Amino acid sequence: xxxxxxxxxxSGTEAGSVDEAEVAKFARMAARWWDPAGxxxxxHQMNPVRLSFLRGRxxxxxxxxxxxxEPLRSLRVLDVGCGAGLLCEPLxxxxxxxxxxxxxGQSLExxxxxxxxxxxxxxxxxxxxxxxxxxxxxxxxxxxLEMVEHVADVDGFxxxxxTVVRPGGALALSTINRTPQAFAxxxxxxxxxxxxxxxxxxxxxxxxxPSELARALRRxxxxxxxxAGMVYSPINGxxxxxxxxxxxNYLLWASKAEISGCRSTS
Numbered sequence: 001x002x003x004x005x006x007x008x009x010x011s012g013t014e015a016g017s018v019d020e021a022e023v024a025k026f027a028r029m030a031a032r033w034w035d036p037a038g039x040x041x042x043x044h045q046m047n048p049v050r051l052s053f054l055r056g057r058x059x060x061x062x063x064x065x066x067x068x069x070e071p072l073r074s075l076r077v078l079d080v081g082c083g084a085g086l087l088c089e090p091l092x093x094x095x096x097x098x099x100x101x102x103x104x105g106q107s108l109e110x111x112x113x114x115x116x117x118x119x120x121x122x123x124x125x126x127x128x129x130x131x132x133x134x135x136x137x138x139x140x141x142x143x144x145l146e147m148v149e150h151v152a153d154v155d156g157f158x159x160x161x162x163t164v165v166r167p168g169g170a171l172a173l174s175t176i177n178r179t180p181q182a183f184a185x186x187x188x189x190x191x192x193x194x195x196x197x198x199x200x201x202x203x204x205x206x207x208x209x210p211s212e213l214a215r216a217l218r219r220x221x222x223x224x225x226x227x228a229g230m231v232y233s234p235i236n237g238x239x240x241x242x243x244x245x246x247x248x249n250y251l252l253w254a255s256k257a258e259i260s261g262c263r264s265t266s
Contacts, residue, residue, distance in 0.1 A: 030106035033084030034114055043086055043146070046133040049230055050145060050251065051241045054172055056249050057226060057253040058141060061170050069094025078130045080161060085111035085122065087145060092120045099123040099139070101132070130156070133163040140166060145174040145251075146211070149206045159262045162220035167258045171222060174230070174251045178207035181247040215254055220262040222254040231234060 012225065032038035036045075052122075064071045073095030079088050082100030084107050092098045092115075100109050100122055106125050115122045143158075151157040160244065165171050166248050176182050214224045229242035230249035241251075 030084065030104060030110050033107060033110055046230060046239050049241055050174060051124055053228055053241060063257060064192050072096035075140040077141045078139040078164060083107050083145040084116055087143060088122050089115060089120055092122050101125045101127050129160040129164060133160040137184060138164055138166040142168045143172045148173060148208055150174045158216045159220060162222060162262060165256045169256050171254045173213060176207045176249055178209050178244055179247050182207055210246055210250060217254050221257045224252060224254045226253040
């Protein structure tokens with residue numbers, strides 16, 4: 001949920017997709033990222049479902065050993081908008097060589113300390129995905145979860161994410177659908193009624209439909225291979241994957257052609 005990158009070159013990042021207000025909003029919560037009872041509680045609850053999806057799709061896409069304790073050992077993975085490392089750490093435990101990038105230096109400091117305390121080696125960088133694309137870096141798998149609803153320039157952000165995926169690699173996204181159900185659940189419910197998130201965390205106008213994401217990815221030579229909804233059960237207080245209910249939160253897995261490039265919309 002943290003923006004990747006920053007407009008200020010002095011901070012070590014540069015990106016046209018950055019919304020500085022979003023960066024500041026989540027940076028203020030840096031010290032509480034690893035508190036499952038704090039503002040990041042929903043992400044802690046969602047994480048097992050997100051990881052199950054990523055593990056399954058990665059094993060299938062890259063032909064990895066499904067029964068291995070470290071099935072992602074051969075993969076170089078980039079997590080865009082990594083925050084304090086909620087996704088990076090379990091990916092590293094699965095054997096991946098993980099790079100996490102974020103705009104908020106405070107969150108990255110928490111991430112580094114937490115990874116060190118767990119004996120994990122993760123390459124945390126205060127930079128942007130646009131800067132990595134400019135530098136010509138590439139990864140087998142790029143993840144940007146709960147990110148696109150917080151960027152200022154969606155097309156530019158997605159183009160940069162697509163650029164840093166190596167040919168034949170994959171991109172995983174998750175976001176919130178632009179539906180009445182999502183408005184009721186993610187904003188009215190989570191922010192105002194249950195107060196699981198600070199008010200103003202989300203802007204319904206910035207939510208994206210799966211078709212909109214898929215169209216942008218096709219322009220960059222990607223093909224959507226899987227879509228899955230993330231559904232919350234208020235009775236059990238947990239999340240599960242759904243193959244049919246994409247009305248609120250959803251995950252997307254897309255593969256990159258061996259030769260590809262983004263096409264302009266103009």
